Amino acid sequence: MADLLLEVRDLHVAVGDNEILKGLSLAVNKGEVHAIMGPNGSGKSTLANVVAGKPGYTVTAGDVLYEGESILTKLPDERARAGIFLALQYPVELPGVRNRDFLRAALDALRESRGEDKVGIRDFNKLMQAKAEELGLEPDMMKRNVNEGFSGGEKKRNEILQLVVLDPTLALLDETDSGLDIDALKVVAEGVNRFGGPEKAIVLVTHYQRILDYITPDFVHVLIDGRIVRSGGRELALELEKRGYDWLREEAQAGAAPSA
Amino acid sequence: MTQAVATHEQYEADFRKLQESRSSDPGWLKDLRNAAFGRFQEIGFPVARKGNELWKYTDVRPLAAETFPQPAGVPASVDAAQVFPFDDGMARVAFVDGRFSQELSTPLPDGLVAMSLAQAYTEHSDDVQRHLSQHAPYADEGFTALNTAFLADGAFVLSEGAVQTPLHIVYVTTGRVVTHPRTLIVGRPTSELSVVESYVSATGGKHFTNSVTEVALEEGAQVTHRRLLIENQEAYHVATTRVHQSRDSVYRSLVYEAGGGLVRNDLTVLLDAEGAEAHLKGLYVTAGKQHVDNNVNIDHAKPHGYSRLYYKGIVDEQSKAVFGGLVLVRPGADKTDAYQEDKNLILSHEAEVDSKPALEIYADDVKAGHGATAGAIADEALFYMQSRGIDPEQAMLFLVRGFVSEILDSVTIEPLREWLVERTTQALPRFREAA
Ligand SMILES: Nc1ncnc2c1ncn2[C@@H]1O[C@H](COP(=O)(O)OP(=O)(O)OP(=O)(O)O)[C@@H](O)[C@H]1O
Ligand SMILES: [Mg+2]
Numbered sequence: 001m002a003d004l005l006l007e008v009r010d011l012h013v014a015v016g017d018n019e020i021l022k023g024l025s026l027a028v029n030k031g032e033v034h035a036i037m038g039p040n041g042s043g044k045s046t047l048a049n050v051v052a053g054k055p056g057y058t059v060t061a062g063d064v065l066y067e068g069e070s071i072l073t074k075l076p077d078e079r080a081r082a083g084i085f086l087a088l089q090y091p092v093e094l095p096g097v098r099n100r101d102f103l104r105a106a107l108d109a110l111r112e113s114r115g116e117d118k119v120g121i122r123d124f125n126k127l128m129q130a131k132a133e134e135l136g137l138e139p140d141m142m143k144r145n146v147n148e149g150f151s152g153g154e155k156k157r158n159e160i161l162q163l164v165v166l167d168p169t170l171a172l173l174d175e176t177d178s179g180l181d182i183d184a185l186k187v188v189a190e191g192v193n194r195f196g197g198p199e200k201a202i203v204l205v206t207h208y209q210r211i212l213d214y215i216t217p218d219f220v221h222v223l224i225d226g227r228i229v230r231s232g233g234r235e236l237a238l239e240l241e242k243r244g245y246d247w248l249r250e251e252a253q254a255g256a257a258p259s260a
Numbered sequence: 261m262t263q264a265v266a267t268h269e270q271y272e273a274d275f276r277k278l279q280e281s282r283s284s285d286p287g288w289l290k291d292l293r294n295a296a297f298g299r300f301q302e303i304g305f306p307v308a309r310k311g312n313e314l315w316k317y318t319d320v321r322p323l324a325a326e327t328f329p330q331p332a333g334v335p336a337s338v339d340a341a342q343v344f345p346f347d348d349g350m351a352r353v354a355f356v357d358g359r360f361s362q363e364l365s366t367p368l369p370d371g372l373v374a375m376s377l378a379q380a381y382t383e384h385s386d387d388v389q390r391h392l393s394q395h396a397p398y399a400d401e402g403f404t405a406l407n408t409a410f411l412a413d414g415a416f417v418l419s420e421g422a423v424q425t426p427l428h429i430v431y432v433t434t435g436r437v438v439t440h441p442r443t444l445i446v447g448r449p450t451s452e453l454s455v456v457e458s459y460v461s462a463t464g465g466k467h468f469t470n471s472v473t474e475v476a477l478e479e480g481a482q483v484t485h486r487r488l489l490i491e492n493q494e495a496y497h498v499a500t501t502r503v504h505q506s507r508d509s510v511y512r513s514l515v516y517e518a519g520g521g522l523v524r525n526d527l528t529v530l531l532d533a534e535g536a537e538a539h540l541k542g543l544y545v546t547a548g549k550q551h552v553d554n555n556v557n558i559d560h561a562k563p564h565g566y567s568r569l570y571y572k573g574i575v576d577e578q579s580k581a582v583f584g585g586l587v588l589v590r591p592g593a594d595k596t597d598a599y600q601e602d603k604n605l606i607l608s609h610e611a612e613v614d615s616k617p618a619l620e621i622y623a624d625d626v627k628a629g630h631g632a633t634a635g636a637i638a639d640e641a642l643f644y645m646q647s648r649g650i651d652p653e654q655a656m657l658f659l660v661r662g663f664v665s666e667i668l669d670s671v672t673i674e675p676l677r678e679w680l681v682e683r684t685t686q687a688l689p690r691f692r693e694a695a
Contacts, residue, residue, distance in 0.1 A: 052647050053646075053647070054643050054647075055639065055643065075651075075652070076643055076646035076647045077645075077646040077647070077648075077649055077650055077652065077655075079647075080646065080647055080648055080649035085647075085648075086647050088644065091644070092638075092640045092641050092643075092644040093641075094641055094644070094645070094659065094662060095662050095663070095666075096659075096661065096662025096663055096664070096665040096666060097658050097659065097661075097662040101658075102648070102658070105650055105654065105658065106645075106648035106649050106650055109648070109649040109650050109651065109654070110649045113649070145662070162648060166648065166649070
């Protein structure tokens with residue numbers, strides 16, 4: 001219990017009249033990697049977005065606790081400064097905002113909230129260049145506008161660059177692996193693994209078990225129709241790869257209790 | 261109504277006084293003033309009404325109904341560093357309350373003539389007579405007629421060769437007066453010139469600036485013309501600019517508006533010879549109860565013309581922005597390439613934008629298009645920045661600066677560009693603390 005970082009308790013979330021999460025619970029301890037899998041439209045991004053504080057969702061019941069405190073009334077930037085990071089499924093383009101300036105402002109915001117000085121321009125450049133190189137991002141990309149004209153894979157790598165530079169406590173990675181070629185996948189996975197550690201936690205949303213070859217999950221959860229219908233270890237992902245989701249859907253409809 | 265009559269009487273009395281006091285002016289000038297004033301009396305100010313497309317969204321009655329005295333006596337002294345702190349490294353000709361100020365003006369680089377019009381009437385009589393009032397006709401334009409009726413002082417600029425140092429023409433107003441600034445810029449064949457023409461207020465409170473600027477680009481001339489309309493928040497400014505382009509000339513314009521209660525920018529560029537090229541950019545930033553109307557017309561009269569118009573606006577609080585204008589491709593102006601676009605960022609539910617760019621094509625083999633958009637800051641963008649720990653105010657500031665960078669990045673005079681970026685956020689009360 002001492003290391004409980006994120007706790008989602010019986011969460012019900014709606015967009016307008018449409019209930020999307022229908023009583024979802026999840027506990028993530030420090031040091032753990034959780035994978036969340038499930039069919040399109042089952043609510044995976046909704047879960048990640050609600051934890052990060054994206055507006056547009058109504059929490060109708062339940063709670064989200066981070067480090068033991070409810071965060072539902074906190075703004076997204078407050079959550080980020082508390083250590084929550086969301087790598088978006090579809091990273092947003094910011095016209096006229098340079099990637100480098102954006103990253104530096106984000107880093108300064110985090111440092112200021114911890115009572116630290118702003119990062120010096122030289123230190124920042126060094127840090128940024130080293131990390132960008134590790135992730136195989138051309139230095140030139142830092143001068144370009146955020147995500148503008150980036151390829152799908154470049155956008156995802158840029159998200160991971162932000163992750164490793166900002167170094168949060170909880171990383172929510174929403175389909176960061178989608179659209180990456182094999183080499184890029186390895187590079188991104190290495191980045192995520194370097195970030196991970198006993199004081200960190202990772203919640204990784206994915207459709208493909210192949211990323212789990214590189215980032216080993218402690219738990220795999222299957223999300224169907226707004227609920228976690230089964231949780232298991234690494235082997236559950238392999239089983240899903242073979243059997244798809246229908247058997248779990250049928251079990252869930254038959255009222256089978258999800259295993260712990 | 262009675263007030264409007266009173267203002268006309270005031271203009272008439274002031275006009276008579278001017279003609280008397282400047283009896284030594286050349287005859288052609290006195291005749292020009294007379295004819296223009298006669299015309300003003302016939303047509304008056306334009307009326308915002310249905311059918312008058314040019315003035316549909318801008319009602320000038322508030323300024324037409326008010327009487328502003330002519331500047332009198334010795335102009336107040338002006339602290340340049342305070343009132344226009346953005347012209348480091350530029351040469352300057354300055355005007356205070358419509359009158360040339362020797363004290364605020366600086367020496368000029370080689371190849372550049374820049375002086376008071378009053379002086380140019382005699383010293384550059386040929387050029388002045390060839391161009392003055394030739395490009396900005398007053399027959400159908402009440403404001404231009406009035407400006408021409410009060411033609412006395414103003415700026416005369418003539419470039420020869422490539423002039424490296426940018427020239428700053430600044431018109432400062434120091435109190436509750438009406439001024440009719442007149443600027444004539446002549447780019448000699450193949451000359452290159454960069455001009456900043458700015459309008460500033462030394463104090464708060466209403467005043468009325470009725471400016472007319474004529475720019476003549478002779479063959480192959482290149483003029484970069486950046487106009488800053490940055491008077492105080494209560495000022496009225498009707499700015500008329502008429503540009504005449506000869507063969508292979510290149511006209512680059514930036515109109516920057518961040519000031520004034522009621523502002524109208526009336527710009528027409530005539531591409532009157534083959535191969536002329538016009539790049540028109542604009543940025544308007546409005547808040548409070550400001551009303552800013554840009555009417556920009558591009559007249560392609562000859563073949564192989566090229567024009568690009570890109571205006572952007574940020575509209576906040578209860579302010580209103582209007583963008584209108586016509587790209588006209590006349591019969592015979594074949595192989596014209598013209599595109600205009602107006603993009604608006606609306607920051608408040610109470611703000612309003614009317615954007616109606618228009619295109620009329622009567623020639624063959626023409627590439628042309630136009631577009632207008634108006635929208636709020638994307639929620640997605642705001643969330644994305646916040647999700648990285650940046651607070652909403654700073655995120656907004658980033659996005660607003662990002663929005664304007666497309667226009668302001670074209671300002672190659674670095675200190676000016678920086679000043680404009682800063683000025684842009686300062687013009688929006690929501691950022692005054694943050695920036
Ligand atoms: N803003 C919204 N407005 C309307 N419906 C929404 C909104 N956001 C999500 N939904 C709906 O909620 C459901 C879950 O969406 P969500 O994006 O969470 O699914 P997902 O599991 O991430 O799917 P995918 O694997 O395709 O990314 C979908 O049916 C989706 O259409
Ligand atoms: Mg999703």
